[in-house]
Amino acid sequence: MPQDPQFGDKLVTLMAALVLVLQIAMAGQRWIVTNIRIFAVQSFLLAAIAAVIAGFNHAPHIFIAAGLTLIVKAILVPIWLERLVERFQIRREIRPIVNAPLSILICGGLTLVGYVVAESFHRPEEGFNPAALGHNILAVAISLFLIGFFTIINRRKALAQVLALLSLENGLFLAAISLTYGMPLIVEIGVLFDVLVAVMVLGILVYRIRESFESMDVSRLRRLRG
Amino acid sequence: MPSVEALFSVGLAVYLAGAVAGLAAWRRPAAARVAGFALALAGTLLQGAASAMALVQGAGATWTLPLGTALFPWTVRLDPLSAYFNLALAFLACAVSVYSFGYVRHMEGKKNVGTLVFFYNLLLLSLSLVFTAANAFSFLVAWEVMALVAYCLVSFEHEKAEARRAGVVFLVMSHAGTGLLLVAFLVLATTARSLDFARFHLLGSQLPLLDQGAVFLLFFLGFGVKAGIVPLHIWLPDAHPVAPSNVSALMSGIVIKTGIYGMARVFFDFFGPPPLWAGTVVLSIGVASALLGVLYALMEHDLKRLLAYHSIENIGIILMGFGAALVFRALGHGNLAAVALVAGLYHTFNHATFKGLLFLGAGSVLHGTGTRNMEHMGGLIRRMPATALFFLVGSVAISGLPPLNGFVSEWLTYQALLAGFGSTESLTRMMFPISGALLALTAALAAACFVKAFGIPFLALPRSEAAAAAKESPVSMQIGMGILAAGCVALGVGATWFVRLFDPITSQALGLRVSSSLVAANGLAMAAGTGRGGTVSTAGIAVLGLALGGIAAILVMLRSRGARRVSGPTWDCGLPGLTADNQYTATAFSKPLRMIFSALYRPRREIQAEYEVSPYYPTAIRFESDIEPTFEKRFYDPLQRSILELARRMRGIQAGSIHAYLAYIFVTLILLLLFGVRG
Numbered sequence: 045m046p047q048d049p050q051f052g053d054k055l056v057t058l059m060a061a062l063v064l065v066l067q068i069a070m071a072g073q074r075w076i077v078t079n080i081r082i083f084a085v086q087s088f089l090l091a092a093i094a095a096v097i098a099g100f101n102h103a104p105h106i107f108i109a110a111g112l113t114l115i116v117k118a119i120l121v122p123i124w125l126e127r128l129v130e131r132f133q134i135r136r137e138i139r140p141i142v143n144a145p146l147s148i149l150i151c152g153g154l155t156l157v158g159y160v161v162a163e164s165f166h167r168p169e170e171g172f173n174p175a176a177l178g179h180n181i182l183a184v185a186i187s188l189f190l191i192g193f194f195t196i197i198n199r200r201k202a203l204a205q206v207l208a209l210l211s212l213e214n215g216l217f218l219a220a221i222s223l224t225y226g227m228p229l230i231v232e233i234g235v236l237f238d239v240l241v242a243v244m245v246l247g248i249l250v251y252r253i254r255e256s257f258e259s260m261d262v263s264r265l266r267r268l269r270g
Numbered sequence: 271m272p273s274v275e276a277l278f279s280v281g282l283a284v285y286l287a288g289a290v291a292g293l294a295a296w297r298r299p300a301a302a303r304v305a306g307f308a309l310a311l312a313g314t315l316l317q318g319a320a321s322a323m324a325l326v327q328g329a330g331a332t333w334t335l336p337l338g339t340a341l342f343p344w345t346v347r348l349d350p351l352s353a354y355f356n357l358a359l360a361f362l363a364c365a366v367s368v369y370s371f372g373y374v375r376h377m378e379g380k381k382n383v384g385t386l387v388f389f390y391n392l393l394l395l396s397l398s399l400v401f402t403a404a405n406a407f408s409f410l411v412a413w414e415v416m417a418l419v420a421y422c423l424v425s426f427e428h429e430k431a432e433a434r435r436a437g438v439v440f441l442v443m444s445h446a447g448t449g450l451l452l453v454a455f456l457v458l459a460t461t462a463r464s465l466d467f468a469r470f471h472l473l474g475s476q477l478p479l480l481d482q483g484a485v486f487l488l489f490f491l492g493f494g495v496k497a498g499i500v501p502l503h504i505w506l507p508d509a510h511p512v513a514p515s516n517v518s519a520l521m522s523g524i525v526i527k528t529g530i531y532g533m534a535r536v537f538f539d540f541f542g543p544p545p546l547w548a549g550t551v552v553l554s555i556g557v558a559s560a561l562l563g564v565l566y567a568l569m570e571h572d573l574k575r576l577l578a579y580h581s582i583e584n585i586g587i588i589l590m591g592f593g594a595a596l597v598f599r600a601l602g603h604g605n606l607a608a609v610a611l612v613a614g615l616y617h618t619f620n621h622a623t624f625k626g627l628l629f630l631g632a633g634s635v636l637h638g639t640g641t642r643n644m645e646h647m648g649g650l651i652r653r654m655p656a657t658a659l660f661f662l663v664g665s666v667a668i669s670g671l672p673p674l675n676g677f678v679s680e681w682l683t684y685q686a687l688l689a690g691f692g693s694t695e696s697l698t699r700m701m702f703p704i705s706g707a708l709l710a711l712t713a714a715l716a717a718a719c720f721v722k723a724f725g726i727p728f729l730a731l732p733r734s735e736a737a738a739a740a741k742e743s744p745v746s747m748q749i750g751m752g753i754l755a756a757g758c759v760a761l762g763v764g765a766t767w768f769v770r771l772f773d774p775i776t777s778q779a780l781g782l783r784v785s786s787s788l789v790a791a792n793g794l795a796m797a798a799g800t801g802r803g804g805t806v807s808t809a810g811i812a813v814l815g816l817a818l819g820g821i822a823a824i825l826v827m828l829r830s831r832g833a834r835r836v837s838g839p840t841w842d843c844g845l846p847g848l849t850a851d852n853q854y855t856a857t858a859f860s861k862p863l864r865m866i867f868s869a870l871y872r873p874r875r876e877i878q879a880e881y882e883v884s885p886y887y888p889t890a891i892r893f894e895s896d897i898e899p900t901f902e903k904r905f906y907d908p909l910q911r912s913i914l915e916l917a918r919r920m921r922g923i924q925a926g927s928i929h930a931y932l933a934y935i936f937v938t939l940i941l942l943l944l945f946g947v948r949g
Binding site: 164193196250 | 939940
């Protein structure tokens with residue numbers, strides 16, 4: 045593997061850009077199964093980013109985090125979600141609250157916010173060093189988080205919201221890995237385990253909501269207000 | 271000789287044991303009562319010994335109790351100020367615990383005595399912890415525990431609607447006050463980067479001027495709620511009377527003093543010389559509380575509510591001392607500040623003593639007659655002579671008559687205020703004589719009020735069957751009252767000795783010792799400590815009074831020897847058949863004052879006469895009279911309405927849609943992010 049940090053930086057930036065594009069695609073896209081697959085690809089790219097950073101910083105434990113991300117988020121969770129879709133005969137089409145063009149416009153705005161916020165962390169006077177590899181992907185991470193949050197709001201069905209929550213969590217992972225490099229492995233494993241449990245619990249919750257309301261549309265929970 | 275720490279800690283453990291004993295024996299009320307109050311008594315003795323030793327030694331040892339967490343250790347400190355308040359607590363609680371042996375007996379079988387004992391001991395425990403807490407965390411925890419326990423005790427007789435309502439009002443206002451305190455403590459803690467009170471010393475004055483004022487006001491209002499300053503007092507006359515009488519004595523005697531303790535701690539420990547306006551505000555609020563407290567007390571016919579209003583008055587007098595001390599400090603008159611501070615602190619102890627005594631007396635009357643309404647009492651001096659004597663001692667003390675303790679501290683307050691006129695400039699100069707004049711008015715009205723509070727229940731003929739059948743209270747209740755009555759006399763006659771206890775406090779707060787300048791004539795008389803003020807000797811007055819009384823008694827005995835006593839009917843204006851209903855009533859007694867101050871009271875009265883033949887020969891008359899609760903009507907009611915209105919409008923935001931809620935969070939997040947970037 046080439047050890048030129050400039051190259052590593054470019055590689056990471058490229059993949060981070062792809063992750064962001066996928067996130068925006070997910071926000072503006074209407075088919076649930078496609079959504080799940082986009083999420084899988086995004087998680088795969090995330091694992092790749094982690095691996096590149098691990099390679100350039102000689103941090104073996106990030107390799108493990110990358111591997112776990114690959115297994116859990118890029119493989120296990122998408123498979124589990126697709127099975128849920130099949131088992132519950134969920135309508136394949138998502139009907140978002142805000143229509144697709146407007147959603148993408150909003151996502152653009154949120155990306156801008158992400159860059160403005162990340163700018164305030166930027167310290168150009170510190171110069172370039174291998175440890176700062178990927179510092180410029182903090183903006184991507186914040187944008188991922190914001191767009192993920194927006195997507196949660198923009199979805200009616202609980203399952204689609206779970207998916208948006210997971211992509212939001214991808215943003216957090218990206219932020220953590222780009223800023224610290226040193227998150228103890230136990231924390232990474234904990235976070236992944238959290239995601240796994242969250243998906244399962246939400247799967248059960250989705251099932252219960254459907255049983256009780258004969259729909260997965262959370263708008264119907266409106267009746268619960270005091 | 272055991273150390274202060276050991277005595278104090280064992281005292282706390284004994285309180286805890288008392289609380290546990292009360293719960294453990296809740297099925298056997300008699301056992302719970304005896305064990306619980308015996309342990310409480312033992313605890314007060316230990317605490318009293320520890321506090322007295324700490325006060326005499328003067329040094330404030332700090333140590334840690336095994337109550338806190340690793341991050342927030344529970345440090346306690348018995349510096350002179352803490353020790354002084356803790357001593358007042360121990361003295362009052364000692365008498366009240368003795369009293370409770372007899373008083374609580376009548377609740378056995380009717381109420382859950384075990385829980386009463388539990389909360390009683392817990393209240394003493396939390397009060398001790400409030401007075402001695404050495405960091406903001408343990409202080410606030412103890413403060414909240416105290417408020418919750420006090421709430422449980424106020425609504426102890428929860429089958430009565432008034433007790434439930436009073437409890438809720440108390441709890442709400444108490445928490446609002448704690449909220450203010452929390453903010454103030456956080457501001458100090460972020461500046462000090464520590465929660466330790468030791469690090470807060472003089473810190474307040476280092477804050478920026480605006481923060482300084484804000485923190486000062488937050489503390490003043492936060493502690494003021496607990497102390498019952500006007501206009502934050504409305505919970506007090508409701509909450510204190512509905513509790514069992516032994517608890518009322520503690521509530522009025524010492525629980526409201528936690529507010530005073532907090533103010534003393536903040537004004538004279540956390541702050542250096544404060545801005546001039548701060549002292550002026552405290553002094554004005556003190557005057558308003560004193561005057562309004564006594565004016566509302568005059569209109570009360572419920573004995574315990576009357577006493578509760580007098581607590582507001584006395585808090586006002588204490589604050590006049592504190593306010594004067596702050597003004598003097600701001601103007602650089604250290605000696606006068608020390609005298610005024612001594613006056614305020616002295617009155618704190620005195621009020622704990624005589625108000626405790628009066629509430630115990632009222633409890634004894636309630637125990638004997640079963641009513642709190644004065645209009646149903648009368649003639650109790652013959653049926654309850656011991657209670658009457660003790661109540662009289664308390665009444666004389668609270669009215670500020672020599673030679674008892676109330677006189678000494680009010681006299682000191684006057685002296686400080688009068689000295690202020692002589693040694694300050696311009697506008698503040700006028701504030702002092704006006705405050706002094708209003709203090710004099712307050713004292714006179716208090717005396718009038720206690721002529722009523724003693725005369726109507728104890729003198730003349732019984733106005734109801736319950737009063738006619740009243741019996742004297744058990745011996746333990748009499749001993750409890752006797753301890754406090756002895757305290758009233760000792761604190762009055764022995765004032766010149768007692769003022770020495772303040773030296774460690776004033777030297778800690780202001781770096782001055784003033785007791786030597788307050789004592790004249792080899793310890794026989796009090797002096798004003800300013801050179802130009804007056805001197806007075808309570809011991810001399812007492813001796814003179816005893817001598818004159820003795821001479822008069824001898825003369826009467828000599829003259830009446832061989833004389834015959836003749837009893838005749840009271841002159842009845844030619845209308846035969848006088849009954850107890852023809853007596854002067856409490857309402858009638860206070861009528862002149864109701865007329866004079868009608869602008870404040872806005873009295874309302876309604877008379878309905880029923881007649882058969884002619885209106886001049888009524889068969890029945892219904893008379894109703896009340897006064898307007900000004901603060902509730904003009905301040906709290908509009909406030910409550912606007913809060914409810916605001917809440918109704920806020921309800922529109924609660925749409926019930928998860929998407930809307932998420933959007934709120936999202937928008938807030940983005941705004942905060944952008945705000946963070948800008949700042």
